Amino acid sequence: xxxxxxxxxxxxxxxxxxxxxxxxxxxxxxxxxxxxxxxxxxxxxxxxxxxxxxxxxxxxxxxxxxxxxxxxxxxxxxxxxxxxxxxxxxxxxxxxxxxxxxxxxxxxxxxxxxxxxxxxxxxxxxxxxxxxxxxxxxxxxxxxxxxxxxxxxxxxxxx
Amino acid sequence: xxxxxxxxxxxxxxxxxxxxxxxxxxxxxxxxxxxxxxxxxxxxxxxxxxxxxxxxxxxxxxxxxxxxxxxxxxxxxxxxxxxxxxxxxxxxxxxxxxxxxxxxxxxxxxxxxxxxxxxxxxxxxxxxxxxxxxxxxxxxxxxxxxxxxxxxxxxxxxxxxxxxxxxxxxxxxxxxxxxxxxxxxxxxxxxxxxxxxxxxxxxxxxxxxxxxxxxxxxxxxxxxxxxxxxxxxxxxxxxxxxxxxxxxxxxxxxxxxxxxxxxxxxxxxxxxxxxxxxxxxxxxxxxxxxxxxxxxxxxxxxxxxxxxxxxxxxxxxxxxxxxxxxxxxxxxxxxxxxxxxxxxxxxxxxxxxxxxxxxxxxxxxxxxxxxxxxxxxxxxxxxxxxxxxxxxxxxxxxxxxxxxxxxxxxxxxxxxxxxxxxxxxxxxxxxxxxxxxxxxxxxxxxxxxxxxxxxxxxxxxxxxxxxxxxxxxxxxxxxxxxxxxxxxxxxxxxxxxx
Numbered sequence: 007x008x009x010x011x012x013x014x015x016x017x018x019x020x021x022x023x024x025x026x027x028x029x030x031x032x033x034x035x036x037x038x039x040x041x042x043x044x045x046x047x048x049x050x051x052x053x054x055x056x057x058x059x060x061x062x063x064x065x066x067x068x069x070x071x072x073x074x075x076x077x078x079x080x081x082x083x084x085x086x087x088x089x090x091x092x093x094x095x096x097x098x099x100x101x102x103x104x105x106x107x108x109x110x111x112x113x114x115x116x117x118x119x120x121x122x123x124x125x126x127x128x129x130x131x132x133x134x135x136x137x138x139x140x141x142x143x144x145x146x147x148x149x150x151x152x153x154x155x156x157x158x159x160x161x162x163x164x165x
Numbered sequence: 166x167x168x169x170x171x172x173x174x175x176x177x178x179x180x181x182x183x184x185x186x187x188x189x190x191x192x193x194x195x196x197x198x199x200x201x202x203x204x205x206x207x208x209x210x211x212x213x214x215x216x217x218x219x220x221x222x223x224x225x226x227x228x229x230x231x232x233x234x235x236x237x238x239x240x241x242x243x244x245x246x247x248x249x250x251x252x253x254x255x256x257x258x259x260x261x262x263x264x265x266x267x268x269x270x271x272x273x274x275x276x277x278x279x280x281x282x283x284x285x286x287x288x289x290x291x292x293x294x295x296x297x298x299x300x301x302x303x304x305x306x307x308x309x310x311x312x313x314x315x316x317x318x319x320x321x322x323x324x325x326x327x328x329x330x331x332x333x334x335x336x337x338x339x340x341x342x343x344x345x346x347x348x349x350x351x352x353x354x355x356x357x358x359x360x361x362x363x364x365x366x367x368x369x370x371x372x373x374x375x376x377x378x379x380x381x382x383x384x385x386x387x388x389x390x391x392x393x394x395x396x397x398x399x400x401x402x403x404x405x406x407x408x409x410x411x412x413x414x415x416x417x418x419x420x421x422x423x424x425x426x427x428x429x430x431x432x433x434x435x436x437x438x439x440x441x442x443x444x445x446x447x448x449x450x451x452x453x454x455x456x457x458x459x460x461x462x463x464x465x466x467x468x469x470x471x472x473x474x475x476x477x478x479x480x481x482x483x484x485x486x487x488x489x490x491x492x493x494x495x496x497x498x499x500x501x502x503x504x505x506x507x508x509x510x511x512x513x514x515x516x517x518x519x520x521x522x523x524x525x526x527x528x529x530x531x532x533x534x535x536x537x538x539x540x541x542x543x544x545x546x547x548x549x550x551x552x553x554x555x556x557x558x559x560x561x562x563x564x565x566x567x568x569x570x571x572x573x574x575x576x577x578x579x580x581x582x583x584x585x586x587x588x589x590x591x592x593x594x595x596x597x598x599x600x601x602x603x604x605x606x607x608x609x610x611x612x613x614x615x616x617x618x619x620x621x622x623x624x625x626x627x628x629x630x631x632x633x634x635x636x637x638x639x640x641x642x643x644x645x646x647x648x649x650x651x652x653x654x655x656x657x658x659x660x661x662x663x
Contacts, residue, residue, distance in 0.1 A: 042348075046620065099586065
């Protein structure tokens with residue numbers, strides 16, 4: 007557990023550092039090649055992002071050094087469990103990814119109750135309550151958005 | 166000032182807007198009551214909906230959620246010793262002991278009444294101070310706006326993080342996200358990865374809902390306890406008795422509200438700091454027989470009047486200068502921009518009806534809070550019983566449909582999910598999320614004014630120090646940086662030596 011926390015605390019500053027490097031590299035190659043940087047301040051599309059890139063490199067470097075040399079950046083993770091509930095969080099994320107992926111084809115009316123039932127079951131609801139929540143929730147939101155707010159929710163192309 | 170209020174009354178006193186005030190206040194109270202949510206989450210989840218209704222009603226709804234959410238946390242703090250929001254952390258110091266003594270209803274009544282009265286005092290401060298500040302800021306040129314945005318970015322990033330480097334890095338991440346899309350000046354597509362979907366940039370609602378709502382959802386799932394239910398009973402809450410107690414302790418109410426208003430107006434200071442400061446003042450001025458920490462009503466009064474007055478204070482720099490007072494105010498600012506109004510002095514010049522509408526919505530929300538909070542307190546106690554296994558799917562549903570509805574875009578849903586994962590990873594790594602949103606909101610303002618200033622000065626960066634106001638703002642920013650960073654480096658050096 008302790009080792010996992012430390013690795014995450016190293017990975018994020020590293021990722022942000024790499025993002026900063028990537029921004030600077032992108033400006034110095036792609037922006038320059040497209041002629042988006044070599045004129046005055048108003049025409050220099052890379053001026054502000056370049057500052058951001060350098061700042062990210064410096065600040066993430068500081069975070070990395072702080073972590074490597076101090077190791078006292080105590081993060082409040084009270085109440086977090088590391089076991090099965092992380093799998094539940096991943097399962098919910100997977101459900102959402104599938105939902106977003108199939109929404110275009112299945113449409114709101116089919117994809118949403120399926121997503122809600124899956125999420126409820128992952129969160130250990132009883133099936134009857136999961137189905138009830140899914141049906142009422144889907145219908146209720148459809149009523150609010152399609153009837154009251156005049157927003158057409160995805161119809162689906164498959165059926 | 167009064168002309169602003171008169172113009173605002175024309176737009177806000179419509180049945181729809183008034184309904185939104187009442188609805189927003191009730192919803193705010195519910196999200197405030199539920200531990201883990203809060204005013205920010207309420208505003209985040211409702212922003213997509215607000216975007217689809219009349220703009221004045223939308224602002225009324227969001228302002229009311231802000232007010233209700235800032236107060237609702239007191240109920241769970243008093244009954245469960247779990248502050249529904251960090252703002253209510255000081256309230257539990259005396260609120261929970263009162264509940265233990267069987268005075269839960271009295272404590273909740275006091276908390277709601279103090280919140281409403283504190284909010285109204287903060288509202289008066291807002292109505293008087295914001296127009297004056299905006300009038301002063303009318304003389305600002307791009308140089309001053311750049312200085313202001315730097316100050317806003319710095320203060321919020323500094324105060325919102327345990328690790329300052331991480332707070333700043335989060336802020337720069339927000340600034341970077343704001344640069345994605347077509348550059349307004351050159352029409353050059355920046356960091357769009359060759360996709361047309363990113364040409365218009367990432368929608369702020371997708372980013373904010375992902376960062377806050379989804380990351381919080383993942384955290385709540387990780388904590389487990391899906392079928393845990395808090396069972397609490399509550400007696401009758403009396404409005405008259407609560408107002409009577411406030412009247413007897415009027416000095417504490419006024420002092421705490423003044424502290425809340427001033428702290429709220431300082432970008433980044435926030436309600437939690439103001440309520441603890443007001444509590445400390447009340448405690449240090451305790452009369453004989455008043456035992457703070459053991460169920461003293463004045464403790465609840467001080468904490469709650471301060472934290473709701475902070476909301477009014479936080480709206481002052483947000484509306485007058487375009488510098489958000491806190492994360493919730495930043496999202497409110499973002500919503501205002503989305504409906505076509507840009508916060509800052511020109512808003513006070515060109516859209517007095519909108520500003521007046523926000524003022525009146527804020528004041529009306531506090532009046533609504535007084536009655537709704539008292540009447541519906543038992544219902545909010547019932548909200549505490551909603552199990553996490555039902556609440557999380559409902560948040561998923563509401564966030565997804567709301568985010569989709571803004572642009573009818575499934576791409577936005579994907580972006581929301583990506584930012585949900587990013588938000589979760591950032592929080593797990595000790596990065597605060599509020600600076601990301603502040604960076605996202607202030608980024609375009611900061612970049613635009615930097616580039617316009619450099620045009621005026623032929624690329625000379627020293628121009629910011631040649632003009633007195635921008636120089637003062639940048640010197641204050643530098644002083645804040647020094648004050649915050651130097652002691653930490655000294656501490657680190659001492660630690661390393663030892």
